[in-house]
Amino acid sequence: NAGVTQTPKFQVLKTGQSMTLQCAQDMNHNSMYWYRQDPGMGLRLIYYSASEGTTDKGEVPNGYNVSRLNKREFSLRLESAAPSQTSVYFCASTQVMNTEAFFGQGTRLTVV
Amino acid sequence: GEDVEQSLFLSVREGDSSVINCTYTDSSSTYLYWYKQEPGAGLQLLTYIFSNMDMKQDQRLTVLLNKKDKHLSLRIADTQTGDSAIYFCAETDTDKLIFGTGTRLQVFP
Numbered sequence: 001n002a003g004v005t006q007t008p009k010f011q012v013l014k015t016g017q018s019m020t021l022q023c024a025q026d027m028n029h030n031s032m033y034w035y036r037q038d039p040g041m042g043l044r045l046i047y048y049s050a051s052e053g054t055t056d057k058g059e060v061p062n063g064y065n066v067s068r069l070n071k072r073e074f075s076l077r078l079e080s081a082a083p084s085q086t087s088v089y090f091c092a093s094t095q096v097m098n099t100e101a102f103f104g105q106g107t108r109l110t111v112v
Numbered sequence: 113g114e115d116v117e118q119s120l121f122l123s124v125r126e127g128d129s130s131v132i133n134c135t136y137t138d139s140s141s142t143y144l145y146w147y148k149q150e151p152g153a154g155l156q157l158l159t160y161i162f163s164n165m166d167m168k169q170d171q172r173l174t175v176l177l178n179k180k181d182k183h184l185s186l187r188i189a190d191t192q193t194g195d196s197a198i199y200f201c202a203e204t205d206t207d208k209l210i211f212g213t214g215t216r217l218q219v220f221p
Contacts, residue, residue, distance in 0.1 A: 004154070004199075018165070033208070033209065035211070040120060040213065041213060042118075042199065042200060042211050042212050042213035042214045043155075043214075044199040044211075045208055045209075045210065046206050048207075050207050056207070056208075057173070058208065062204075076213030090155070091163065092154075092155075093185055094209070100157045100160075101202075101209055102153055102219075103155045105152075105153060105154050106152075106153075106154055
């Protein structure tokens with residue numbers, strides 16, 4: 001039982017490059033989330049998907065796009081990476097809102 | 113908007129009690145949570161409290177909720193070196209989970 005799987009685990013990008021972070025969960029959860037974690041700032045919500053077919057902006061959506069490809073997968077895309085997007089990114093899922101969140105292991109992204 | 117605040121660091125001696133504090137702003141949260149993050153890993157749920165409760169005890173963990181002051185605390189009794197981690201409190205908005213800034217707990221011998 002893998003839970004929430006994120007790929008890649010590490011990535012270095014040059015400013016202006018694009019990339020997609022992948023996330024998949026095998027728990028049949030309805031809701032999925034993308035957070036970024038920065039020192040002293042905790043976890044900030046980038047985008048979330050309350051259910052398959054819906055996505056909504058979180059606290060810090062600028063510079064990102066998401067796709068809820070199906071119930072299992074929720075990807076995060078950086079179209080033109082900037083150094084300010086250097087961070088650790090976490091994907092999470094919940095069965096429904098207000099239930100336990102399960103997290104992936106994180107993607108450490110560096111933009112140079 | 114929602115805002116969840118915590119102190120950034122806490123250092124305690126092994127065997128002592130640790131108290132991690134959190135203040136939140138959304139009084140409509142149904143549940144309030146404590147998550148633990150060990151180095152290089154994602155967050156894992158540690159415990160939670162329903163908003164109509166004042167206290168919840170779970171082995172070495174005690175959660176206290178003061179709804180009037182919007183204050184949540186986590187007490188860890190007999191703190192061990194394995195408790196060293198970052199602890200996040202979280203509240204729920206209607207359709208999303210909002211985390212605090214995290215408190216790094218360091219336990220020394």
